[in-house]
Amino acid sequence: MAGILILYATIEGHTARVAERIAKGLRDKGYRVDLHRADPAGASLDLAGYEGVIVGASVHYGRHPGHLRALLRKHRAALAARRSAFFSVSLSARHKPAAAQRYVRKFLRRAGWQPQQAQTFAGALxxxxxxxxxxxxxxxxxxxxxxxxxxxxxxxxTDWDGVDRFADAFARPLDAI
Ligand SMILES: Cc1cc2nc3c(=O)[nH]c(=O)nc-3n(C[C@H](O)[C@H](O)[C@H](O)COP(=O)(O)O)c2cc1C
Structure with missing residues (x-):
């Protein structure tokens, strides 16, 4: 079965919970899943050995973390060569979906990354x-x-069923690998 990396950035911990839920769903399907928290101090990222990459981050003060964007930008060629997905966690996803989408579009544009899936999830308060x-x-x-x-x-x-659907949709094309 294919290997999947889930990389996430969190401030208060909710994005970690979403990442863990995705990891569990994929592991239950038999995938090898590694879960990594992106280190603000400038972590390295090695995508060798993974067929798929899922990245998640929360929104604070209208943006996703700059350190994560820089890391993704650095690895954009390796990301483009794999199945990849992004999920964004925010309160806007509940109250102002158009704003939540805008944060995502801006983040991906600045990271130079076009994942096959991009999804917003309502977070926690x-x-x-x-x-x-x-x-x-x-x-x-x-x-x-x-x-x-x-x-x-x-x-x-958070719509946990929606999180499960996101993970299922990510995995489907990998089933053939
Ligand atoms: C100080 C602070 C600023 C925030 N700013 C925003 C914001 O600008 N837009 C938004 O939609 N949500 C904002 N949020 C809500 C978070 O995105 C939400 O609580 C999310 O679940 C946090 O995820 P995390 O625990 O993984 O960091 C903010 C939360 C905090 C605590």
Missing amino acids: PYSKYPAWKRLLMLAFVGLAGGDTDMSRDYEY
């Missing part, structure tokens, strides 16, 4: 896990967007 300054900042952001402002609880908006 874990008020209880934020330090006080972040909780207030998020309350302001989310309140302006008309979202959930009850800070006594955490929210998770």
Whole structure:
């Protein structure tokens, strides 16, 4: 069975959960899956030995991480030679889908990468896990967007069935390899 690398960047940890869910789904189908967190300190990336690459990242302050974009740009030839997919995790994916798509288009354009799949997933709003300054900042952001402002609880908006469908769609063409 083909080997798949899942590379992800997360700040508060939710993108890691999405990446783990994708990894589990693919492993259950028999694929060899490696899960790697992209290191902001400038990690190396070796795509040899992988037939497929899935990259995931969350949006903060209107953008995906610059360190991940730079890493993908550096490896764009190797990415172009493989089946690849990108998923983006944000609150916009729930409240402002057009904005979420725009973040993705800009990130991919600047990375010089055209994956076969690009998907946005609604993320999480874990008020209880934020330090006080972040909780207030998020309350302001989310309140302006008309979202959930009850800070006594955490929210998770991810469509896990949608995540499973994304993984299935990625794997289908690899089945023949
Ligand atoms: C400080 C901060 C800024 C954020 N900025 C945005 C934003 O500009 N647009 C957006 O759609 N979501 C934004 N979010 C929401 C995150 O994308 C969402 O919580 C996501 O689940 C975080 O994923 P992670 O835990 O993998 O980092 C922000 C969240 C935080 C805490």
